[in-house]
Amino acid sequence: MQRGSYQTRQQEAVTELFQRLQAQCLTAEEAYRLLLENGMDVGKTTVYRAITKLCDQGILRRYAPQSSSEAARYQYNPCRESHLHIRCAGCGAMEHLHCGDVEAFAAHIRAHHGFVLDEGRTMLCGLCEKCAAQKAKVGE
DSSP states (O other): TTTTTTOOOHHHHHHHHHHHTTTSSSSSHHHHHHHTTTOOOOHHHHHHHHHHHHHTTSEHHHOOOOTTTTTOEEEOOOSSOOOOEEETTOOOEEEEEHHHHHHHHHHHHHEEEEEOOOTTTTTEOOOOOOHHHHHHHHHH
16 A cells, blocks of 8 residues: 555545535535434544545646635546636536537637646536526516
8 A cells, every 4th residue: 555545434434525516516614514413423624635636636636716805615536638628607517528620619719729728627617508698587
């Protein structure tokens, strides 16, 4: 076993929490609170360390806060294949883009701009159809 590669019961609980709630993006505080609510005796520092380790391993994705007053959010990353993602800024829903047009876009970026996208980490943000419709209703 490599040094630092062991998995404690608390680390396993953090992993299982994110796997169970894979459609959600949680802050470290929210993850800590949910673990406590589910009867897991875990320290806040352990949760933060486990999240950092899971991000380093590619098991979780980290989404940077939109403002300095917000916390980073984390989400289980079931993807091991290369493709872009879209995420709704309203409800947080995330979709995988398997589309020839997206592949052509990535090829264009590479050929014409000399930049290779890290497709597994590239996230396009916007509003899903439902949230866009709700926003339009409020704006009327």
